[in-house]
Amino acid sequence: MSISWRSFTGVSLSNNDLTATLPTQLQSIIATGNGVSSGKWYWEVLVQSAGAIVGVTSTTTGGQIWNTVNHRGYFSGAAKWGGTSGTSYGATFGLGDVISVLLDMDAGTIEFWKNGVTQGVAFNNVKSLGTVYPFYGNPTGTSIPSTATAKFERKAFSYQVPQGYLQYDIKHKILLSSGDKYYSLLNDGIQETTSIPKMTSNTTPEGEVLVSNSPSGNATFGWEAFDGGLSTTWGGNTLPTTMPKWIGYKFIIPKVIVKYRLYVTNTTYYPRNYEFQGSNDGINYDTLHSIVGGSSGVLDYVIPNRKPYSHYRLYITVLSNGVTLPSIMELQMFEMKPSYLVQMESATEADFLNRGIGELNDFNQILITKKNLIKGNTVLGSGKVFEHAIDMSRRRVDKITLG
Template identity: 30%
Template sequence: MSNKVKVTLDPLNKGSGIVLSNDNLTALVPNLNSTTRATLGRDSGKWYWEVSFSSITYSQVGISNDLAGVGDTHLNKNARRYSSGANKVPENTKFGTSYTKDDVIGVFLDLDNGILKFYKNGISQGISHTDIKSLGLVYPSITSGSSSGGCTSTINFGATPFKYLPSDLPIGTHSYDGNITTANLFLLQSNNKVYSTKYTNTFEPLAMTSYTAPSPFEITSSGDFNSSYACWKAFNGTNSGSGDSWLTTNGSPLGWIQVNFGFRKIYNKISFTTRDYSDSNLTAPKEFKILSSNDSLNWNQLTVISNQTGWKANETRIFEFSNLRAYQYYRLQITEANYTAYSAIGELVFGYKGLSLLNLNNKSANSFIDYGQIAKLEGLNLPISIVKYVVQVTKQYDATTKQLDKKPLSISFN
């Protein structure tokens, strides 16, 4: 159990242009010349906090150590952050998806294993860095990456409930101020069998830099308008301006775009973002299908998305569909257009929402420690797409199990 402490942004250790308010939890960061950081540093443990924005031109959220200082740290080697432009720093390479003032960025700092991970509105953006131990004592920090603008951000270290508490935080994770901990563990017992569940709700952006990079992904289409509107740009993790998009061949608005993941994956939802241009109400498709295949020759129809009108520039719509099988190829095929010349897509991201079942052989203390669910059980109404059997050789201890009078799930094994 961690000690509960009051943590704020540090009024005595901030850049000269920083203005703090809201009990030192809100910071106006004017540009990249000023950095704000927390009053408390950490060098061990697992921690989580959130950052929201009331205004943003450019922002970098993450951590830094004493050597980074509180001035221009936007590419400092002693800082590790995630930028609003969808880069990780100091590498300044693509990471995750871009974020705006309407988004909440969650930060997971695992100092025991040297890992830094970010979430956008509760959706994992992946691990940005695995070298955190080399920094020593680190502080949550916020800065800008631009000389012409910054952000006004509010940081929640745990004094109030988090807006998006990820379901995949490891056991033993605490809010940064120690006020919240993932210490309540649950297992399911039904018909003398013990189960654990894992609820997943995530998107997996690809950050493509060409048709075939990074490997093993490959993006193809029915045809590109020209090389400036190549299909891989719909999977590059950014959506800045009209050119950062895929356009079908001129005169052929009913095209298709597909991704070869290089291995089989289960996806059952997609995030569709129009290109960032004023004609998106016309160029975004009215109807499209999601197809799947394991040989790129024989295709299964997973869903049809119809009557999509009134699109805005850089607008994201999320569509869920039923799918319990893993496929290597996924295709979006436009079947009805809002425009006669061509169709356009700014960004596509496939994702998965579902429940995995772990079949445990006992309810020992080790089972609770290794597989117990944190805080709450989620997704029990969803189909189970993955079943794993866990073999353990551990000494049994007395432990309390969440006993259910009736079988909570309809479970069948092939």
């Protein structure tokens, strides 16, 4: 059964019951399913009105949940609520914003993202609620409607599922089987070296450096932000003073960049407000991460990106101290390490839930990449059809066929 919003009197549901409109602030909506009391779970809510509150609840009866002790939530007015009143938390949000929920029931914490940017851990006492369910409420007023769409499946997400978390809609969980053995995927984290080669010009040895301005001095060539050294910078007094400015890199093959590192150790000339963006045509860019009020230093940012892009850039709108010239020593970009197959010791229901893969494409990518081996040099059998055995009354059966 697919996870969606429950039906309550007065609430309008559409889009396979994933979009809900709550006419008054006396109403909330709760996800279907059995709820969770352990594990680490991720889902998103697209806000389609001026106000909303997003979070978890221990009740299934609906009503004005956000004004009770039975919930933990993030309110669009920049507050966190865990009872009948709220305290300051995060940024305001509204129409068009995507709120990600990172629920860790093992640790008892809940964290929220706004458009892929973490707002920090909001609560560390969620376990006291017992079994909880995703919920969304209308805090805007007695006659002001509120609309939001839930995203419980990986394929619908706007951002990458954080490492260690599972999509909340767990109906599709897959393991590979070969004979009497079962396999899952494992990933050792983020690459330790930048995916950009050491550049000696804007186009060598490969790819292309993207730069907003054409400086006249060698010291300000864009490629010197990608030359692997900290003695040269992109910036200086030969750059035009107009804003915005950007510096980036075009890969030959699109890559999924999940982290970037910025070396800006000059305490006067550093970016203050900027976005890390991705594009596949060099014209239309998606914002993957944003900073307001940044500082100098060696800055590492892990970003919730799951989409491959050929173009990435740092798009700067405001510099520090009122200056108009940046001083960026290096900009590095990092991918995830290659995934590999790992043999499971068993294939119980718990194994499917905890280690099963939510998307066939995750296996497809590993199986068509011959350089990725099974951990421990375990060899799969010679058969070409791999199926998983599972309780069909509770889970969907999928099949992977190798060509």
